[in-house]
Amino acid sequence: MTTFSNQQEGQQYIDPSETPSDVSQSETTNIQNSRTIVVTSGKGGVGKTTATANLGMSIARLGYRVALIDADIGLRNLDLLLGLENRILYTAMDILDGQCRLDQALIRDKRWKNLSLLSISKNRQRYNVTRKNMENLVKSIASLGYQFVLVDCPAGIDVGFINAISPAQEALIVTTPEITAIRDADRVAGLLEANGIYNVKLLVNRVRPDMIQRNDMMSVRDVQEMLGIPLLGAIPEDNHVIISTNRGEPLVLKKKLTLSGIAFENAARRLIGKQDYFIDLTTPYKGVFQKVQELFFG
Ligand code: ADP
Numbered sequence: 437m438t439t440f441s442n443q444q445e446g447q448q449y450i451d452p453s454e455t456p457s458d459v460s461q462s463e464t465t466n467i468q469n470s471r472t473i474v475v476t477s478g479k480g481g482v483g484k485t486t487a488t489a490n491l492g493m494s495i496a497r498l499g500y501r502v503a504l505i506d507a508d509i510g511l512r513n514l515d516l517l518l519g520l521e522n523r524i525l526y527t528a529m530d531i532l533d534g535q536c537r538l539d540q541a542l543i544r545d546k547r548w549k550n551l552s553l554l555s556i557s558k559n560r561q562r563y564n565v566t567r568k569n570m571e572n573l574v575k576s577i578a579s580l581g582y583q584f585v586l587v588d589c590p591a592g593i594d595v596g597f598i599n600a601i602s603p604a605q606e607a608l609i610v611t612t613p614e615i616t617a618i619r620d621a622d623r624v625a626g627l628l629e630a631n632g633i634y635n636v637k638l639l640v641n642r643v644r645p646d647m648i649q650r651n652d653m654m655s656v657r658d659v660q661e662m663l664g665i666p667l668l669g670a671i672p673e674d675n676h677v678i679i680s681t682n683r684g685e686p687l688v689l690k691k692k693l694t695l696s697g698i699a700f701e702n703a704a705r706r707l708i709g710k711q712d713y714f715i716d717l718t719t720p721y722k723g724v725f726q727k728v729q730e731l732f733f734g
């Protein structure tokens with residue numbers, strides 16, 4: 437039986453069907469092959485949860501095993517974006533309280549079984565997760581063979597943020613091209629570095645090419661240069677994002693992809709190391725939009 441609780445901190449997921457030597461060898465290999473990426477921003481409402489859902493779904497569709505962790509406390513909504521809200525019976529808090537096993541709290545997606553979701557807490561649950569708890573949870577998930585663990589970080593930079601970043605080796609900073617979001621993103625970049633996370637990439641969300649052309653919005657390149665973080669992708673402002681949120685169906689699942697859906701897929705490919713959809717940094721919008729237009733209109 438899986439054992440994982442506060443009382444047994446430091447203990448890893450143990451499957452009794454394996455012999456001790458098998459366990460340590462396969463678990464160690466799994467953990468080594470796994471990437472834990474925290475999706476963070478500082479400012480709330482910039483698109484962390486949207487990015488986590490769409491990148492996670494894209495990477496799963498590319499054939500990898502992906503676990504998403506909703507570390508947003510009190511404002512849980514990754515389950516809604518994935519349409520899994522009715523399937524969550526247990527959260528990580530229940531695992532830590534000894535109420536359930538990890539596999540009971542790890543909810544598999546209806547469409548892509550290699551995608552799973554773990555919520556840290558229910559909306560009104562008290563929150564007493566520690567950094568060590570988070571690290572052990574992620575280790576246990578990785579030891580199950582998940583190649584990617586994406587942690588959807590709560591807004592702000594308090595205890596929830598510190599806990600969410602503690603198991604990650606990599607971070608994705610999401611910002612919009614607004615000065616308030618950029619300032620918070622910069623602050624978060626400093627905090628990530630102070631906590632030993634040096635592999636950081638940038639996702640600029642809610643980009644409006646029309647406003648950039650009128651000089652009413654900073655370009656992706658301006659944002660990237662201000663922050664000095666390598667760009668993973670730029671996502672346009674798109675009403676389909678809101679529609680997909682309401683339907684509980686990530687954009688990247690649509691048969692006819694929208695601009696934002698293509699941009700998320702593009703970012704996911706780059707996250708797994710494929711360079712074929714590289715965004716042209718010198719003319720970022722032309723890069724993204726021309727490519728998309730070519731796809732749609734030939
Ligand atoms: P966060 O997790 O950072 O708080 P969310 O992902 O919940 O942010 O997004 C906040 C709101 O912004 C949601 O209503 C979402 O639908 C909307 N949103 C996010 N990205 C876009 C986009 N590219 N275009 C339009 N709306 C977006």
Ligand code: MG
Nearest residue numbers: 484485508513
């Ligand atoms: Mg969120």
